[in-house]
Amino acid sequence: MTAGQRLTGSLIPLDEALTALLDGLEPVAPRELPIAETLGSVSAGVSLLGPIPVNDFAVTDGWALCARDLVGASSYSPFPLTGPPVWIEAGDRMPNGSDCVVDSALVELSGSMFQVLGEALPGQGVRRAGSDIGEGGLTIAAGRRLRALDLMLARATGLGKLALRRPRLRLINIPAVAGHTVTAQLIAESARTAGADVICSQANGRDASSVAKALTGERCDLIVTVGGTGVGHTDATVEALTRNGRLIAHGVALQPGRTTALCTIDDTPVIALAGAPDQALAAWWTLVLPVLDRLSGHLQRTKTLPLARKISSGVGIADIALLRESEGAWMPLAIGDLSLAHIVRADAWLAVPGSSEGFAAGTPVDAHMLRG
Incomplete structure (x- = not known):
């Protein structure tokens, strides 16, 4: 029996792998950061106290007047003002006693007296x-990603900081023989987009001692490694994990992503991803993101649509299906074997459970969004 066959025979079901990772895991403590540093982070619940705006203000340029005084005013029956009106510009606070902004063309100077040539409604231009x-x-509800609009509203209410939950993720790249780092960079950028503080490092080599040394370092909430999870002669990540912590599994019933490994080091979950982008992404979506969501309190977004055509899957392995939204349905792009072209075109992904042979056309499925 080959090493590859031994790995395949010991695959842990995806749902069991995720349960093991999430067991006892709690959200990180909230902390406050300056508003400029919070975009994309997960809110810990922020109260924006009103009223906003504090005062009435003009949204157009014109004359600030009281609508009640102008009832009946027209070009045939101008309304004379007892004094000069106040000119106001968009963004200015409305003067006391005024409740509308009248266009400049409706106010004229006749001799030494101003007169208004038309009526106005209360709140017009205000x-x-x-x-x-x-x-x-x-x-701003807890568990929601902070958007630019949220930050604008917070600033408008006078806040300088926002409370959020931002897990610390340590990403360790196990250098590929060819020296490529594209997968590690992809995972690092994905983690930042997911609202994590990312600390990047690289093992000095692919041997077990180098990887084990790289696994030691400052405390964090989650450790993710990229590369060296296979059973080749230069793959030593799993051996390093067993030296540093408690190995949960090497091999997950997930396609792609079978060689993913799980471990804990001093109660910190460790997820070892393969170096290939498709395998790393599959484990990122199904294992790493749920852990980050638990740590940050984020509520993951799904969308339910019927399948435009059937999805077939083998029993025993959870297959990742990539989907594209088309005419109110999910159109399958690929399943199990995911090319980069399919990944880029996809709007969502779906994990077909290992207990299922797939889904018939027309079946409503909950898919995890990749956009928006």
Whole structure:
């Protein structure tokens, strides 16, 4: 029996692998950061106290007047003003006693007297106090990624910092024989997009001692390695994991991504990804992201649509299917064997459970979004 066959025979089911990783795992403690550093992070629950805006302000340029005084005004029956009106520009606070902004063409100077040539409605050209956020305020819900709009609203309410949960992820690249680092860079950028603080490092070599040394370092919430998870003569990541911690499994019933390994080091989960981009991404979606979501409290987004055509899968292995949204349905692009072209074109992914032979056309499925 070859080494590859030994690995295949010991595959841990995907759901068991995820359960083992999440067992006892709690969200990290919230911390506050300056607003400029929070975009894309996961909110820990932020209260935005109103009212916003605090005062009425003009949204157009014109004359600030009281609509009630202008009832009946027209070009045939101008309304004379007792004094000169106040000119106001967009963004200016409305003067006391005024509730509308009248276009410049409707106010004229006749001799020494100003007169208005038309009526106006209360609130015309005005943004009312509390119209954006009322007296009770609102909350950016915990578990939601902070968007640029959230940051703008927070600044408008006078906040300088926001509370968030941002796990610390240590990414260790096990250098490929050819020296490529594209997969490690992909995972690092994906982790930052997921709201993690990412600390990148690289083992000095592919041997077990070099990898084991790289696994030691400052404390973090999650360790991810990239490369060296196979059974080739230069693959020593799993041996290094067994030296440093408790190995949960080497080999997950996941296609692609079979050679993924799981471990804990001092209660910190470790997920060892293969060096190939498709295998690393499959394990990233199904194992690493759920762990990051648990640590950050993020609520993962799925979308339910019927399948445009059937998906066939072998029993015993969880197959990753890539999907593209088309005319209100999920169109399968690939399953199990994922090319980079398919990955780039996909809108969502779906893990077909190892207990299933697939899904018939028309079956509604919950897919994890890759965009938006």
